[in-house]
Amino acid sequence: MTLDLSRVITSITEMVATVDPQHERHRFDALRELWTNLDPDDLDARLDQAGVTFLTIRQTREIRDRIPLPPVPTNYAVAATDGSMMTPDRHSPARFYLINTGKVYLRYGDDPLATLTSDPDLRFAEDDLWVNAKQRRMPINETILGLRRAVAELQAAMDLLEGEPLPAVALVDGTLILWMLESLDDEIIDTLLPEFLDVLTAFQKYRIPVAGYISSPGATDLYGAMRVAACDYPDHGRDIDCMDCWRRILNDGHAAACDILPRVTDRYIVEQVAELQPGERTATFPSESRILSRYHAPHRVRFYYVHTGREIARIEVPRWVADDPELLDQTHALIWDQAQLGRGYPVALQEAHEQAVLSMADRRLVEQTVERQLASQGIVVTRTGKDGSKRGRFV
Amino acid sequence: MVVSFRPGTSSRLGEVIETNTTGFLAESDQLHQLPDLGALVCVGGLDAERAYYGIVAHGATGGLDTSRKAVRRGDDHLSDAAIYDRHPELELVLRTVFSVAVIGYRDGISYRHALPALPVPLHYSVHACDRATVAAFCANPRYLAALLNYHGELMPEQLLAAHLRWADTTLDDGHAWLMDATRRLARLMKRDYDRLTMILEAVAPD
Numbered sequence: 001m002t003l004d005l006s007r008v009i010t011s012i013t014e015m016v017a018t019v020d021p022q023h024e025r026h027r028f029d030a031l032r033e034l035w036t037n038l039d040p041d042d043l044d045a046r047l048d049q050a051g052v053t054f055l056t057i058r059q060t061r062e063i064r065d066r067i068p069l070p071p072v073p074t075n076y077a078v079a080a081t082d083g084s085m086m087t088p089d090r091h092s093p094a095r096f097y098l099i100n101t102g103k104v105y106l107r108y109g110d111d112p113l114a115t116l117t118s119d120p121d122l123r124f125a126e127d128d129l130w131v132n133a134k135q136r137r138m139p140i141n142e143t144i145l146g147l148r149r150a151v152a153e154l155q156a157a158m159d160l161l162e163g164e165p166l167p168a169v170a171l172v173d174g175t176l177i178l179w180m181l182e183s184l185d186d187e188i189i190d191t192l193l194p195e196f197l198d199v200l201t202a203f204q205k206y207r208i209p210v211a212g213y214i215s216s217p218g219a220t221d222l223y224g225a226m227r228v229a230a231c232d233y234p235d236h237g238r239d240i241d242c243m244d245c246w247r248r249i250l251n252d253g254h255a256a257a258c259d260i261l262p263r264v265t266d267r268y269i270v271e272q273v274a275e276l277q278p279g280e281r282t283a284t285f286p287s288e289s290r291i292l293s294r295y296h297a298p299h300r301v302r303f304y305y306v307h308t309g310r311e312i313a314r315i316e317v318p319r320w321v322a323d324d325p326e327l328l329d330q331t332h333a334l335i336w337d338q339a340q341l342g343r344g345y346p347v348a349l350q351e352a353h354e355q356a357v358l359s360m361a362d363r364r365l366v367e368q369t370v371e372r373q374l375a376s377q378g379i380v381v382t383r384t385g386k387d388g389s390k391r392g393r394f395v
Numbered sequence: 396m397v398v399s400f401r402p403g404t405s406s407r408l409g410e411v412i413e414t415n416t417t418g419f420l421a422e423s424d425q426l427h428q429l430p431d432l433g434a435l436v437c438v439g440g441l442d443a444e445r446a447y448y449g450i451v452a453h454g455a456t457g458g459l460d461t462s463r464k465a466v467r468r469g470d471d472h473l474s475d476a477a478i479y480d481r482h483p484e485l486e487l488v489l490r491t492v493f494s495v496a497v498i499g500y501r502d503g504i505s506y507r508h509a510l511p512a513l514p515v516p517l518h519y520s521v522h523a524c525d526r527a528t529v530a531a532f533c534a535n536p537r538y539l540a541a542l543l544n545y546h547g548e549l550m551p552e553q554l555l556a557a558h559l560r561w562a563d564t565t566l567d568d569g570h571a572w573l574m575d576a577t578r579r580l581a582r583l584m585k586r587d588y589d590r591l592t593m594i595l596e597a598v599a600p601d
Contacts, residue, residue, distance in 0.1 A: 106483055114483035341482060343466070351484050354460070 027262035034229055034261070035273045038064065043229050050231075050240035055288055056224030062283030063222065069279035070329040072337045073167050075109030079160035080171040080348035082356040083149040086363055087142060088129065093379060094370050096124040097145055101152045102355025104348045105160045108337075118355040119156060122366075133187040143180050147192050150178065154199040154210070161208050169209050169334040173349050176212040176301050176316045177289045193294055200299045204320050209327040211335065212301075213349060217314035221285065221303070222266040232257035267312045270305045281306040281315075281332050284322040306335060310344025406522040409493070411438060414514040416497075418449060418547070421521045423491040429454045433557030434565075435524045435532060436495055438515045444503050447515045448524070448532055449495035450558050453548040456491040465489070495521070496545055496554070498538045506531065508538040529565050536576040540583055552590055555580070556597035563598070573598065 040061045047058050057063075086098040100120045107113040123129070131138050140148075150172075157170035178196065181189050203210045233240045248254035270276050284302040292300045302322035305312050315335060321327045338346035371381045408430055413420040419438070423429045430436055430451045438447045458465055468478045468485075479485055500511040524532070542558065545551040563573040577595060584591040 104484070108481070108483070112480050112483040114485075114487050116484060116487045347482070347484065351488065354463075354488075 024262050027260060030230075030260045031226065031262060031264070031269070032273055034226060035064070035269070038229060043225060046228050046231070046234055046240060047225065050228050051242060052224065052228060052240065053242040053246075054224045054227070055219075055221050056228055057221045057285040057288065059285070060225055063225065063285075064274060065283045066274065066276055066280045067283065067332070069281075069336055070333045072333045073109075075107075075166050076334055076337075077105065077107045077161065077164050077166045077168040078171060078334055078338060078346075078348045079106075079157045079168070080104045080173075080346065080352040081153040081156040081160075082173045082349065082352040083153045084356045084358045085145055085149055086358065086366060087145055088140070089367070092367070092370065092381060094124070094374055095129055096122055096370070097129075097140070098122045098358075098366060099145070099149050099152050100356055100358055101149075101156045102352040102357070103156045103160060104352040104355065106348050106351075107166065109166070115160075116351055116355055119152075121152065131188055131191060133185075133191045135187055136185070138188060143183060144188075144192065146180055147178060147196065151195045151199060154196065154203075157210065158199055158202050158206075158208075162206060164208065167330050167334070169211060169331050170203065171335070171338070171346055171349055171352075172210070172212050173353065174212055175214060176210075176318065177287055177291060179289050179291050181294075182291050189294060197296055197299055200318055201296075204298060204318070207324075207327065209317060209321045209324075209331045211321070211331045212316035213335065213346060214314040214316065215345060216311060217265065217267055217305075219266050219303075219314055220264075221287065222269050223261075223264060226261060226269070227258035230258040230261055266305060266314070271307070271312045276305065276307045276312065278307045278309040279336055284317070284328065286319070287316070304332075306332060308336065308339035308344055310339070313339070406525070408436065408521045408523055409491075411515055411517055411519050411521060412492070414517050416510060416514050418452070418494060418496045419515045420492055420494045423493065426486055426489055426491050427456060429491050429493045430523060431557075431561050433554065433559070433561040435529050435558075435562070436521050437501075437524050437528070438519050438521050440500075441516055445511075446501040447497055447511055448499045448501070448506070449497040449515075450542065450554065452494050452496045452545065452554055454491065454493040456489060459488050459490045463488070494547065496542070496547065498541055499532065508535070508541070526565060526567075529562060530572075533562050533566070533572065533576075536572075536579050539576060539580055543580075543583060552593045552597075556594050559594070559598040 038060075040063060043060045043063075044058065047056060047060070050056075081104070082102045084100050084102075086096075088095045088097050098120060100118055103115075103117045103119060105113070105115045129140055131140060131144060138144075153172050154170075157172060161168050161170055178193070181193065184192075200210065228240060231240045233245070245254065245256050249256060270282060274282070276282065282305045284304045287301045287303055289301070295301070298320040299318045301316045302319055303314055303316045304322075305314055313335075315331060317328070317331055321331060335346060338348055341347040342350050374381060407424060408428075409421040409423040411419045412422045432451055432454065434451045436449055436451060438449075440446055468482055469475070473481055497510060497515060499506055499508045501507070539555065539558075542555050543551050545554055547554070549557075559573060559576055562576070563570060566572050577598065580594060581591060584594075
C-alpha cells in the first residue's frame with residue numbers, strides 16, 4: 001500500500017470547496033482596473049525607487065502593447081535542441097555522467113529537409129567530475145551538470161545553424177537565465193559561466209537569433225510590477241519598502257495594499273487581462289534576475305510573451321536579439337509557425353525532446369553495460385542495501 | 396538460377412527487423428514504399444548458398460515510436476503530398492513495415508518449398524525477386540498448400556488471391572501459370588467449395 005486514497009479524499013473535497021471562482025472576484029476586478037488605468041510614467045518612477053522582495057520589470061511604457069504577428073517567411077530554418085542526463089551514481093564504483101543531446105534541424109519552403117539526431121556524451125575523467133576554480137575544487141552536482149547540459153544544448157544548436165543562409169532561429173527548451181547558478185560560489189560561477197556566454201557570443205557573431213521557449217510559464221515579473229502599481233506607500237509619501245510592509249503585517253496587523261490583487265502569473269495577466277490574441281506578442285522586457293548581472297551586457301536576457309494559438313508561452317532572448325527589430329520579428333514569426341506545425345508547441349522542440357529522452361530502459365542498459373565491463377575487469381558491483389531494495393522489491 | 400544480393404542494388408526493399416521460423420517483419424527503406432501484397436521477396440542467407448523466399452502478407456505505415464500516434468496534419472489548403480513538404484520531419488518519425496510469410500528457400504541451386512531450418516537472419520536485406528526468379532520459384536505451385544494454412548493479419552484466402560494475381564501479372568504468360576495454380580488449388584480445396592470460390596472469383600482475369 002502506498003497511498004490510502006480514502007483518507008486523502010476528504011482533504012481533496014475540502015480543498016476544492018475553497019476554489020470558488022466568485023470568492024476572489026473583487027481581486028480580479030481590481031487587477032483589471034489597475035491595468036486599464038495604469039500610468040507607465042508613474043509606475044516607472046515607483047519601480048525606480050521601490051525596495052521589493054520579488055521579481056519585477058522596469059521600463060513599463062510598453063507593458064500594454066500587443067504586437068501583431070510579422071509575416072512568416074516561406075523559406076526558413078529552425079534548429080532545436082534538448083538534453084537529458086544520467087547523473088553520477090554514488091552506489092556504483094564507476095563514476096560517470098551522461099548527457100544525451102537531442103538535435104533537430106528543420107528547413108521549410110522550396111527545399112524542405114529534416115535531420116533528427118542525438119549526441120550522447122559520457123564523461124568519466126577526473127577533470128569532468130570536478131570543477132577546478134582558482135582557489136577551490138568541487139565535485140560536480142546536479143546544478144553544474146544542468147549548466148553543462150545547457151552549454152551542450154546551445155552549442156549543438158549553434159553547430160546546426162552555423163552558416164545557415166535562410167532566416168533561422170535556434171530554440172532551446174526552457175530558460176536562458178541560469179538562475180540555478182545563484183546557489184554556487186562566485187568563483188565557481190566565474191569558472192563555469194563563460195562557456196555558456198561564449199556560445200551566445202558565437203550566435204551573435206553569426207547573427208542567428210537564439211530563444212529559450214518556456215511553455216506554461218510560471219513567471220510573475222509583470223505581476224510584480226502590478227503589485228508595485230497597487231502599493232499605497234507612495235500615496236503616503238513613503239518609498240515602497242516590502243520589508244517594512246512585512247514587519248507591519250506581522251506586528252501591527254497591517255493589510256498590504258497589493259493584497260487586493262489575486263495571486264496570478266504573468267500568463268494570466270497576458271491572456272485574460274491584456275487579452276493577447278493568437279499570434280500576438282507583448283513588448284520585450286529585461287529580466288531582473290540577479291544572475292544576469294554576471295552576463296555580458298549584450299547577452300542579458302529580455303523576454304516577451306506570445307500567444308501560440310493554444311497557450312501563452314514565454315520567450316527569452318539575449319538583449320542583442322531584442323534590440324534588433326529584424327531578429328526579434330524573426331523569433332516571433334518562426335516560433336509562431338513552429339507552434340502551428342506542432343499543434344501549439346514548436347515541432348522542432350517536440351522532436352528534440354524525443355531525440356534526447358533517456359527511457360528507464362536506456363538508463364538501465366547503460367548501467368548494465370558498465371557493470372558487465374567492470375565485471376570483466378574482475379570488479380563486481382555490489383549494490384548497497386537501500387539501492388538493492390529498490391531494484392528488487394520483495395515482501 | 397542464382398539471385399544476386401549485392402548490397403546497394405536497386406532491388407533492395409528494406410531490412411529484416413523481427414524474425415522467426417515462419418516469417419519476418421521488414422522495415423521499408425523508403426516511407427510508403429513496400430512490395431505489393433502477395434509479392435515474392437527474398438533475403439540472402441548467412442552464406443551465399445542459401446536464400447530465403449516469402450510472400451508479402453501485410454503492410455503498415457505508422458509512428459516509428461509505437462507510443463506516438465499519427466495525428467491529422469492537413470486541411471482544405473494542405474493535403475496529401477504537400478503535408479510531407481510542410482512537415483519534413485515526418486519522413487523520419489514515420490516508417491513503413493511489411494510482414495512476410497516464409498514459404499521456401501534456396502539451397503545451392505535448388506528451391507525447396509518448405510520452412511527453412513533457421514529463421515531469416517535479422518537485419519538482412521529484403522529484395523524484390525526478378526521475373527526469372529519468380530518463374531523458377533513458382534514453377535511448381537505446391538507451396539500454395541502452405542499458404543492455405545497461413546495464420547496472420549489476413550485471411551489465407553485473401554493472401555492467396557493476392558499472390559495469384561501478383562504472380563500472374565509478373566509472369567505475364569497468358570495466364571498459363573495461373574491456370575495451373577488454380578487447378579492445383581481446386582484439387583487441394585475439393586472439400587471446401589465456398590473458400591475455393593472466394594479465391595477464384597478474386598483472381599478471375601477481367
